[in-house]
Amino acid sequence: MAPGQHPLLQLPSFLYGLYPSVIQKTHKEGLRCGEQYRKDGSFPVPPQMLEVSPGEVVLTHGVADFRHEQPVWRLYMVSNVMSGMYEALNWQNTLPVDDLYEAFCRESAWGALYFATSQDAPRSAERTALRLQAVLRFWEPLQSMRYLFKTLGPSLTLDELMVASCGWAMDAWCPGGETPVLSRLKTAAERMARATREDSLEAILRQMPRALAYARDLKHRAVVADPSFQRERLAALEPSAFERVSGACTADLLEKLYDWEHELGLH
Structure with missing residues (x-):
């Protein structure tokens, strides 16, 4: 790898495409996850992973998705996977399934970033620490992308995305905005993980x-x-x-x- 380059990021293929296509694919993936969970309590790995070209834009929040007619990466649609999973489980005992699916997803770069930026409840100190620590493990490949969050305009760097989505955690647990974002996230995650x-x-x-x-x-x-x-x-x-x-x-x-x-x- 050349100096200054980042490892390539891979995302599940079901998150890429035209809006109606991603809706369909993520729902199908959710049903697949729910069916396997019912059988043995586990979740299947995504059937196909695709490399994301450096600098490609990933949509991390539905508010910024005005490109329904364009094939793009729609990370926020992981929520549709979860809805499909609940449907397969007849919407029963979804809270423990939520916890297990999140833990499963945090072992991947795409899952780590989704749960850190979506801020799905619960947002306890312990849970937020786990989410931030997961993103930090995949920091280098995630840096290769650009992102859209809750506003339209220029795409964001990973640093800017984390400030926009998790600035509250840094402000509360690592006050002082002059420190680099990566350092503040690490400190915030460490403090939250051991917080009394x-x-x-x-x-x-x-x-x-x-x-x-x-x-x-x-x-x-x-x-x-x-x-x-x-x-x-x-x-x-x-x-x-x-x-x-x-x-x-x-x-x-x-x-x-x-x-x-x-x-x-x-x-």
């Missing part, structure tokens, strides 16, 4: 101002914005409820702010 409840509490409090900036029509804003109030409410959460917000994802914290707003309105 108190570590998560401090990370959540660091992220609360960001969540508040997105909150609208809060009648009790002064109360829910008070760090002492936030700390008290967070400390009172049962372990399972706290685990759900322990990653300090902005979307989860925004939901918690509205929960508190609702509770205050009842009194």
Whole structure:
């Protein structure tokens, strides 16, 4: 490999093509995965992998997919594979299947990137650490691509994609934007992997101002914005409820702010 080149990335063929074709292929793959899971509790490897040309654009979010008439890589369509899998399982016991399928996918570059950028629930500190660590394992081949996320415009580098999709994790767990993205991701993943409840509490409090900036029509804003109030409410959460917000994802914290707003309105 020439200096400066990255290893070639391979993606499942069912993620490439015209929009209707990818819908059909990913659904078929989901049914195949569900049928094998029912038989022996495992998942099949993709039937065909294709090398992606360096610099080729990969769509990582449906919001940016306005190229239905063009054959492109549609990574976000892994979600359609999962829907097909649920259908094959008659939509029963999907949560444990979710966990197992994600763990299976994180062993591949495409799966690692999908789960890191899609931010499917749960977004606990432990789960987010696993997602970030998976992306870091495949950092070099993933750098060879360009990406579209939630906005149209110039395609993004891997660094830019991770800031757009996982910036909240870096802000909460590795404050200081001057450090290179790769270093911040590594630090954030390490800290999340070994986080105590108190570590998560401090990370959540660091992220609360960001969540508040997105909150609208809060009648009790002064109360829910008070760090002492936030700390008290967070400390009172049962372990399972706290685990759900322990990653300090902005979307989860925004939901918690509205929960508190609702509770205050009842009194």
